[in-house]
Amino acid sequence: MGCCSARCTLILLCCLQLVTAVERQVFDFLGYQWAPIMLNFFHIIVVILGLFGAVQYRSRYVIMYLLWMLLWVGWNVFVSCLYLDLGGLSKDSDVLSLGMSPHRSWWKDNGPGCESQNLPSTGWQNQPNPELTTVMSCWLEHQYIEILHCITQLLLSLLGFVYACYVVTSFSEEEDSFNFIGEFHHPSKPSQLLF
Incomplete structure (x- = not known):
């Protein structure tokens, strides 16, 4: 197979x-x-098993x-809908943390260009909820960063699906054309067994 093959x-x-x-796993x-x-x-x-399957035929x-x-x-479409608040889903729900912790996306507080600014009113600073005392100004909101992760995964997954379909069909054609005696079987020629 050539270097630009589907495999x-x-x-x-x-x-x-x-x-x-792995990058997404770290931030999750x-x-x-x-x-x-x-x-x-x-x-x-x-994916490691698929990589092994592609390398080892x-x-x-x-x-x-x-x-x-x-x-x-399907999972990435669900997460995208969750962060876009589509279909009755809400990014503020604890679905992704399985209700075990109140944590949200890491990007919510640590996104690119995020700077916390205290509110001008001193009355807000005495509140027990720290989210009320700071305002985040970010270049890109956290939900859009999560959606970009999902879009990247969707594109790679769809391309992987297409190429995996092609690779599986090419593997099965190669297995069908080999007769396990050491020669390739050509459908136009009758197979001859050498005894």
């Missing part, structure tokens, strides 16, 4: 997915978002990767 492209996509999934750990942590961990394992692993990509696309 090499799938290997490259799996490597990109690993890098982006910092925000104590337990549902994404568990699914990111499982995603990393399946194992179609079963690539099929497992292919099926996981469908679920991963």
